[in-house]
Amino acid sequence: MRFVGVDLAWGRRGVTGLAVADATGRLLDAAVRRTDDDILAWLRRWTGGPCFVAFDAPVIVVNPAGHRPCERLISQYFGRYGASCHAANTAGASFVDGSRAVGLVEALDLDLDPTSTSPRRAAEVYPHPALVALFDLPRVLQYKAKPGRDFHHLRSEMLRLAEYVESLATAPTPLHVKTCDAWHNLRTGLAQATIKADLKRVEDTLDAVVCTYIALYAATNPTEVRYFGDPATGQILTPVTPALAARFDQQFPPPRSRSVSGHSSLEVVRPQQGK
Known part of the structure; x- marks a missing residue:
């Protein structure tokens, strides 16, 4: 089975x-692409058989304004760590005709249902809360360009993230990146970066690797993840700490889990609308 991460640009001009x-x-492998055709060509190379594709981008977007319920839930549980979500709605130019991500999901014939036993599945993910939970961070890593963050700060935080990713080689669920040429190129690009634009070229690939690990x-570890939201309005899959899991399960008791394509079952949490 292949696990694929897609740090998808919301608009079609982004990387x-x-x-x-x-x-x-x-x-x-790890790479960057721009057009849907190029993205699909790369994805088809790796998703011809059983696969789980994790999209860092809104997939289901049906709300006409404001935040989606899943985004509000992420902010409720991870906002204290600085891991709140940007709002995705159909008033935005990127979602007027449906999300870019759902188009890729349909083109690849992937199943978005978290209870599905299909060997070819997809989910929406979000690296910030996942990193908080996976590495027990007190705050999100500040590697995203925002006002007040200079080049040296961004580069330092991105180096921390790269080191966290490399440390997963000895985790109970390991990720081995150092033998991959693409990771070596990423590390070289990060080491040689001198301006923020250099960091941005590294960031997209680094986020994709994080998404791969989330999948x-x-x-x-199906009992250590939760789906925030519901199938109709959008769901975000993320690892959770035991404390966050207990708090979430108290508010939204999980249903029975089901077997998923040869792996342990994914425990699915489906909050009812209006809660």
């Missing part, structure tokens, strides 16, 4: 990061 690992956690982790 998209892509990464893939096998079932042992070995990073096989692998979810399939391997």
Whole structure:
């Protein structure tokens, strides 16, 4: 089974990061692409068989304004760590005709239903809360360009993230990146970066690698992840700490889990609308 991460640009002019690992956690490739055709060509190379594709981008967007319910839930549980979501709605130019991500999901014939036993699945993910949970961080890593963050700060935080990713080689659910040429190129680009634009070229690929690990982790540790939201209005899959899981399950008791394509089952949490 292949685990694929897609750091998808919301608009069609942006750069998209892509990464893939096998079932042992070995990073096989990472790349950047821009057009849907180029993204699909890369994805089809790795998703011809059983796969789990994690999209860092809104997939289901049906709300005419404001935040989606899943985004509000992420902010409720991870906002204290600085991991709130940007709002996605159909008033935005990127979602007037449906999300870019759902088009890719349909083109690849992937199943978005978290309870599905299909060997070809997809989910929306979000690296910030995932990193908080995976590495027990007190705050999000500040590697995203925002006002007040200079080049040296961004580069330092991105180096921290790269080191966290490399440390997963010894995790119970391992990810092995150092044997991959694409990771070596990423590390070289980060080491040689001198301006923020250099960091941005690294960031997209780095986020895609994180998304790949979220998919692998979810399939391997089904009781340590939760789906925030509901199928009709959008769901975000993320790892959770035991404390966050207990708090979430108290508010939204999970249903029975089901077997998923040879792996342990993914425990699915479906909050009812209006809660």
